[in-house]
Amino acid sequence: AASDVYKRQxxxxxxxxxxxxxxxxxxxxxxxxxxxxIVALLAGYGELSEPALPVLxxxxxxxxxxxxxxxGAERATQRQRxxxxxxxxxQVGSKSIPxxxxxxxxxxxxxxxxxxxxxxxxxxxxxxxxxxxxxLLDDEExxxxxxxxxxxxxxxxRSGAERRSG
Numbered sequence: 001a002a003s004d005v006y007k008r009q010x011x012x013x014x015x016x017x018x019x020x021x022x023x024x025x026x027x028x029x030x031x032x033x034x035x036x037x038i039v040a041l042l043a044g045y046g047e048l049s050e051p052a053l054p055v056l057x058x059x060x061x062x063x064x065x066x067x068x069x070x071x072g073a074e075r076a077t078q079r080q081r082x083x084x085x086x087x088x089x090x091q092v093g094s095k096s097i098p099x100x101x102x103x104x105x106x107x108x109x110x111x112x113x114x115x116x117x118x119x120x121x122x123x124x125x126x127x128x129x130x131x132x133x134x135x136l137l138d139d140e141e142x143x144x145x146x147x148x149x150x151x152x153x154x155x156x157x158r159s160g161a162e163r164r165s166g
Contacts, residue, residue, distance in 0.1 A: 020045055024052045027059065032077070035059070036084055043088035050092050057099055060085045064108035082114055090118040097124065101132035109141045116144070120151045126159040 023038050039056070042049040060082060067078040089096045096118075103115035116136060119129040133155070136148035 017048060020049055020051055024055050027052070027055050032081070036081060039084045039088045043084075043091045046091045047093050047095070049088060050095050053089065053092060053096060053099060056085055056089050057103075060089070060103065060111060061106070064106055064111040067108060067110055079110060082110055086114040086118045090121055094122065094124045094128070097122065097128050101129070104132050104136060109144060112136065112139065112141075112144055113147060116147060116151055120154055126155045130155055 020042065023042055026038050027035055029035065039059075042052050042056070063078050063082045063085065067075060067082065070078055089100065100115045100119050104112055104119075106112050106115065116133055119133065122129070130152060133148050133151050136144050137152075139145050139148065
């Protein structure tokens with residue numbers, strides 16, 4: 001039957017192409033621990049997780065909102081959740097750059113920090129990310145300005161090393 005053909009065709013696809021759509025739908029399930037595990041699985045699929053970007057970004061914004069009103073253990077939990085979300089977003093690679101640059105404008109300090117950190121960690125052309133990071137040099141938060149200076153310095157070092165080796 002038609003469903004048997006579909007299943008046989010799925011067997012021929014890379015596992016991520018089959019799993020990612022199901023994982024994206026599962027991200028809508030209420031249950032923090034379950035969602036965190038799904039995010040970790042999506043990170044493992046790397047660039048194949050690109051279809052998950054809109055949902056991951058929505059969860060980043062939601063976690064950032066919850067982080068603002070939280071204290072103590074709840075704050076630590078939300079911060080850890082944001083870290084995992086950004087790890088998954090970064091694993092998508094260069095296609096995540098425009099989204100990460102947009103998140104540099106977030107009202108939440110932690111979201112801006114993790115967006116900048118993820119941009120620095122991407123192995124991409126330095127010019128793609130430096131402009132966004134330079135805007136953070138005027139950030140209202142001193143820690144973000146400090147990190148932006150460090151990040152730009154790190155990217156400058158990488159750019160210099162690429163020029164010397166290329």
